[in-house]
Amino acid sequence: MTADLAVIGLGHVGLPLARAACAAGLTTVGYDVSDAVVAGLNRGRSHVGGVGDGDVAAMRAAGFRATSDATAPGSADTVVICVPTGLGAGGTPDLSAVRDASRTVARCLRPGMLVVLESTSHPGTTEEVVRPILEGGSGLRAGADFHLAYSPERIDPGNRHFGLHNTPKVVSGCTPLCAKHAVAFYGRFVRTLVVSRGTREAEMAKLLENAYRYVNIALVDEVALYCDRTGIDVWDVLHCAGTKPFGFAPFRPGAGVGGHCIPVDPRYLAARAEAEGFSFRMLAAAHEVVARMPEHVVGRAVGILDELGRPPETATVVLLGVAYKPDVADARESPAGPVASGLRDRGATVRYHDPHVPEFTVDGVPLPREKSLPAALAKADLAILLQDHSCYDTTTVTRAECALLDTRGKASGPRVTLL
Ligand SMILES: NC(=O)c1ccc[n+]([C@@H]2O[C@H](COP(=O)([O-])OP(=O)(O)OC[C@H]3O[C@@H](n4cnc5c(N)ncnc54)[C@H](O)[C@@H]3O)[C@@H](O)[C@H]2O)c1
Structure with missing residues (x-):
């Protein structure tokens, strides 16, 4: 046939x-x-x-x-x-x-x-x-x-x-x-x-597209780290800068980058360039900054638990959204992995809620899943909004009794801390 x-x-x-x-x-x-x-x-x-x-x-x-x-x-x-x-x-x-x-x-x-x-x-x-x-x-x-x-x-x-x-x-x-x-x-x-x-131009164009995202995400991540240290509201900064109608493409900080492309493809470019004796310094710097973000989220989470008087070893933390982008089922290379790992290392009980991802394994150990969002929030001392799936409307997540660390910059309220 x-x-x-x-x-x-x-x-x-x-x-x-x-x-x-x-x-x-x-x-x-x-x-x-x-x-x-x-x-x-x-x-x-x-x-x-x-x-x-x-x-x-x-x-x-x-x-x-x-x-x-x-x-x-x-x-x-x-x-x-x-x-x-x-x-x-x-x-x-x-x-x-x-x-x-x-x-x-x-x-x-x-x-x-x-x-x-x-x-x-x-x-x-x-x-x-x-x-x-x-x-x-x-x-x-x-x-x-x-x-x-x-x-x-x-x-x-x-x-x-x-x-x-x-x-x-x-x-x-x-x-x-x-x-x-x-x-x-x-x-x-x-x-x-x-x-x-030619084929090399097409191959390079694809890598440029993904390296562009990687470097710009790393830039806003680093701006977020600086703003956190100096008490500047990074989300307001992003809102203000984003009103410029030309010459500024908005990117948002977060717990890291995931998926099969953005964290992976720049490594292909960097490795190839290195083999040819060329050092891609932008990619190396971006990699270093992005790699710091999961630990930064863990540090912020532990800080919130401290303020609540809950040592991590006695606390339950629920991760909201472990997929690497909104409303998809793909959790490959998701930063939720290192975030969960870091919290576990500090003794916290970690669970997750994600309607799109039925199983999520961290360091070879399955992370317990909560199917119901209200039940997940009721059990938690702290919820960390990692991914803005459309099911996480701000009213539901901010009405919960637990504290919320919002890495997506969308929630507000007395128990909410923004990344
Ligand atoms: N996922 C994306 O959003 C995306 C976007 C643009 C480009 N890409 C690129 O496209 C390529 C494929 O990515 P994907 O996300 O579809 O991967 P994937 O893992 O979803 O699917 C790859 C499939 O190929 C099969 N496979 C592996 N080795 C094979 C072989 N030797 N012969 C036949 N089948 C084989 C696997 O079993 C799997 O079903 C990658 O280079 C990726 O970087 C992916």
């Missing part, structure tokens, strides 16, 4: 891509190394927030099937690689999934195919990592026998206004013809395409 598209890696990026392609009428097959992911999708179950079971049903009705058969991508005209690029031991970039997926594609590569890498990685990955594996494993040449492209994903989980179809997408190719084929492919379901000069 032939297909228009094979998606390699059916996670937070690959599954929405497959959904968009199916909706545009492309016959799509999804390949994943996880049997659980494949079996779940073929039973109509989505494992990705923002893609519902109804979406999977519609995809299946349009002919989508998930498979762990590594030869399946060979049936497609276009193969898009969406596998993880996380960090290995010691926080170093781990490209093993990209290499593994490239080997899978190389084994079934056919002349005329378009292969696109979407995984975020350092500049040079498409040309220096993916290309040699594809060429070496197939005997075919990129740009001559098959087309090779890079197109970073810009998905923003939980964003109701911008999805794949209406977010401009950067596209690049190893040759102008490769880029042309990639544009023709994405043009079937993405409204605006931006063609970069």
Whole structure:
């Protein structure tokens, strides 16, 4: 059976891509190394927030099937690689999934195919990592026998206004013809395409986007640390600065940064630059500041408990929202982890409430979950608002008897302390 598209890696990026392609009428097959992911999708179950079971049903009705058969991508005209690029031991970039997926594609590569890498990685990955594996494993040449492209994903989980179809997408190719084929492919379901000069520019653009967020979050975090020390109301500072209609993009301080992108991607850039003898000082400084934030939150929490006359060892603290961003189920790299860990180290009993995250493990130990918000607040001496999920309306959280440490800057009241 032939297909228009094979998606390699059916996670937070690959599954929405497959959904968009199916909706545009492309016959799509999804390949994943996880049997659980494949079996779940073929039973109509989505494992990705923002893609519902109804979406999977519609995809299946349009002919989508998930498979762990590594030869399946060979049936497609276009193969898009969406596998993880996380960090290995010691926080170093781990490209093993990209290499593994490239080997899978190389084994079934056919002349005329378009292969696109979407995984975020350092500049040079498409040309220096993916290309040699594809060429070496197939005997075919990129740009001559098959087309090779890079197109970073810009998905923003939980964003109701911008999805794949209406977010401009950067596209690049190893040759102008490769880029042309990639544009023709994405043009079937993405409204605006931006063609970069080459794959390295597209790879770097993605890292710049995420490094920009990282550095600016670190800046407001450091402003918050300074304001805390000097008694300046950082939230009022942010409100005032944010009224400038030009030249100022607002960011908010918090307990740290989480997710699979913002804390991870700058490490790819920094490590690559370091290997080339270039020191990215902005990234190093941002990393240092952001890493201080969970401990700062723990320190503020202990200070509040002290004022209440509750030594941490006798106190119950409930974390509100352990996902890394509002109204999503993704808790990867969430700063709630180090916050919980730091509070436990001081002897506090720590629980969490998050309607989106059914399980949350810290240092290998599951954190007890509270399903009911009022019950969670009733049990706690202190609640820490870590994530502004829409369920945390200020009236409910400020009406509670317990103290509240608000790291999102939205609550007010006699028992509320802002970060
Ligand atoms: N999650 C986001 O919001 C986001 C946004 C933009 C870019 N990205 C980037 O996209 C890439 C994918 O991220 P994600 O969040 O979708 O990851 P994910 O962990 O949600 O999903 C990755 C999937 O790939 C599968 N996989 C792993 N190795 C494989 C292999 N060799 N062959 C086939 N399947 C394999 C896994 O089983 C998993 O199902 C990463 O490079 C990430 O940095 C992610």
